[in-house]
Amino acid sequence: MAQYRRSTEKPILSVRDLVVKFKLRGKTLTAIRNISLDVYKGESLAIVGESGSGKSVFTKTFMGLLDNNGWIDNGEILFGGYDLAKFKNEKEWTKVRGKRIAMVFQDPMTSLNPLKTVGKQIQEAILLHSNISKAGAKQQAIKLLTDVGIDDAERRYKQYPHEFSGGMRQRVVIAIAIACNPEILICDEPTTALDVTIQAQILDLIKALQKKFELTVIYITHDLGVVADVANRIAVMYAGDIVELGMCEEVFFDPKHPYTWALLSSLPQLGIKGEDLYTIKGTPPNLYQTIKGDAFAPRNPQALEVDFVARPPYFEVTPTHKAKTWLLDPRAPKVEPPEYIRRLREQGVTFNG
Amino acid sequence: MAEQKKTKDVLLSLRDVEVSFGSRRKKFVAVNGVSFDIYKGETFGLVGESGSGKTTIGRAVIRINPTSRGDIIFEGKKINGKISKELDHEVIQKIQMIFQDPMASLNERAKVDYIISEGLCNIRKDISEEERSKLVAEAMANVGLLPEFANRFPHEFSGGQRQRIGIARSLIMKPKLIIADEPISALDVSIRAQVLNLLSDLQKKYDLTYLFIAHDLSVMRFICDRIAVIHKGNIVEMAETEKLFAHPLHPYTQALLSAIPMPNPVLAKQRKLKVYDPKCHDYSVDKPVWTEIEAGHFILGNQKELVEYRKELTKEPIK
Numbered sequence: 001m002a003q004y005r006r007s008t009e010k011p012i013l014s015v016r017d018l019v020v021k022f023k024l025r026g027k028t029l030t031a032i033r034n035i036s037l038d039v040y041k042g043e044s045l046a047i048v049g050e051s052g053s054g055k056s057v058f059t060k061t062f063m064g065l066l067d068n069n070g071w072i073d074n075g076e077i078l079f080g081g082y083d084l085a086k087f088k089n090e091k092e093w094t095k096v097r098g099k100r101i102a103m104v105f106q107d108p109m110t111s112l113n114p115l116k117t118v119g120k121q122i123q124e125a126i127l128l129h130s131n132i133s134k135a136g137a138k139q140q141a142i143k144l145l146t147d148v149g150i151d152d153a154e155r156r157y158k159q160y161p162h163e164f165s166g167g168m169r170q171r172v173v174i175a176i177a178i179a180c181n182p183e184i185l186i187c188d189e190p191t192t193a194l195d196v197t198i199q200a201q202i203l204d205l206i207k208a209l210q211k212k213f214e215l216t217v218i219y220i221t222h223d224l225g226v227v228a229d230v231a232n233r234i235a236v237m238y239a240g241d242i243v244e245l246g247m248c249e250e251v252f253f254d255p256k257h258p259y260t261w262a263l264l265s266s267l268p269q270l271g272i273k274g275e276d277l278y279t280i281k282g283t284p285p286n287l288y289q290t291i292k293g294d295a296f297a298p299r300n301p302q303a304l305e306v307d308f309v310a311r312p313p314y315f316e317v318t319p320t321h322k323a324k325t326w327l328l329d330p331r332a333p334k335v336e337p338p339e340y341i342r343r344l345r346e347q348g349v350t351f352n353g
Numbered sequence: 354m355a356e357q358k359k360t361k362d363v364l365l366s367l368r369d370v371e372v373s374f375g376s377r378r379k380k381f382v383a384v385n386g387v388s389f390d391i392y393k394g395e396t397f398g399l400v401g402e403s404g405s406g407k408t409t410i411g412r413a414v415i416r417i418n419p420t421s422r423g424d425i426i427f428e429g430k431k432i433n434g435k436i437s438k439e440l441d442h443e444v445i446q447k448i449q450m451i452f453q454d455p456m457a458s459l460n461e462r463a464k465v466d467y468i469i470s471e472g473l474c475n476i477r478k479d480i481s482e483e484e485r486s487k488l489v490a491e492a493m494a495n496v497g498l499l500p501e502f503a504n505r506f507p508h509e510f511s512g513g514q515r516q517r518i519g520i521a522r523s524l525i526m527k528p529k530l531i532i533a534d535e536p537i538s539a540l541d542v543s544i545r546a547q548v549l550n551l552l553s554d555l556q557k558k559y560d561l562t563y564l565f566i567a568h569d570l571s572v573m574r575f576i577c578d579r580i581a582v583i584h585k586g587n588i589v590e591m592a593e594t595e596k597l598f599a600h601p602l603h604p605y606t607q608a609l610l611s612a613i614p615m616p617n618p619v620l621a622k623q624r625k626l627k628v629y630d631p632k633c634h635d636y637s638v639d640k641p642v643w644t645e646i647e648a649g650h651f652i653l654g655n656q657k658e659l660v661e662y663r664k665e666l667t668k669e670p671i672k
Binding site for chain 2: 050051165166195196197198199200201204222223224225226228229248249252253262263264266267268269270271273276277278279280283344
């Protein structure tokens, strides 16, 4: 995946200094704290973070799906010549949502309409966005069902969601999402509600579709284990900010931010039997209050003094890898990553060498 | 090995258990003649896909789903079918369950204090208020919940904390066996580690036995002593964890293993996904038998397959 040359390529989607706020019970909550991010054509980017880190809210702003009590306070989202942050009404959004940016939601049990056949639901998306006859839309829907790996599509077209298993339903949801040939596909925890075996199949399907339709895919997940296989780049989110961004290998084998260390270390796959698993102490910060310094500092046993005072800027590790931690400042003391990370890194070194 | 087994006490034993749903004309067999033993103090894992019947087995053990055939024996007493009221109470007290979804399994309209002690009050109607609140406080401390949480409602807690409430309410019964039905599937990865650690701490402290039900083998490897793989109501392979991971023999076990997400981009990209097709077995003439292929490693296969499996066993273990 070395062909991604960031500096020369023009991003397909560019987020600048985005701030998103919510009004909740009379108080204001800052869910996204000043994020800038470029997404490049054809890549697959994974946004990883705990629940409440703002990863879903962040991507929902690309589709105008924020709840009514939320608004974009600052920043711009540049896509296809538009600034999505300026969009006001549904009419403007219809030009982009579903047509050029589409989304696959987490739970296939709730994101389909139980009263309509799956065929109708796919057809609906096609008819809304293109001037095609009903019969043509049907043909296209059947083709889409075949594309997402559903056998006997003609018969399945007439069936209702309850006649499909969880994995098959998620395939239908994906078919709806890609129905209008979107440029960007956002997958919000596409496999969390599914079994491991089905999970692997769905990820393989998204990968295959990405290649076939030249999609740009943004994955949202809380499980780093899932994205190792599918992502080119990984953005680690914590408390409404991207704390580390890098190529997949860089984030796994050479993570720099203590939060990334903690996330990786707590994966059960890396545990050793008989020993306690690594856990992250404490809870994520309260976003009702202004966060001072590094948001992760209170939970970081090795936090520096400066972490509690000043918010770290991005420090560049390589042209494709940057992290927001004072540890990368030349003046910082040397802090060794935990045991688990070193073990992972050794695996990476044997690969690269 | 055989000697070692004799010294271990069997806590729970399932003998040819069948659970079916529906009437006789439209019978659906969810669990088809399953037999296994769980020893005292161990963690026994039951792994399979949705619809494989793993949860049904757990529910049959705590008498939620009636069995249609076979025996479930707990501490030497048969506990399925018709049993006396005293034994029923004993089973309720000694076998407890932790449910999958902490959002759905707690009574939204009751305070934590009530949720935790409800089961206790049901079997000990004469309990004094003083003792009750003492036991609740103890159970909450055990799972790492602060005492002031007792007066809150479930919606005020995060997923991980709710799961702790679920663990506390089973712990207060002083159970021998806890059936943990996918206790971490609905939780964030970072919270999973906390709950798993808590479960293993409690096991050491109270000498608990776990029946751990999950669909994800990667977690099982970390927590279980022995694992049984179940497919469509049949156990297809059962072994000690390390033996199973060293020589996964049954194609279904291999398919499950190949699907484990790997937190390593290099290995993950090399991974080959295996899909299990039950048609790969030819059981028309040569019927499959449940065989102990090496000490403590059982597998379902016919004679032809067993020959293959034995060959497989002589190979280098998989790391």
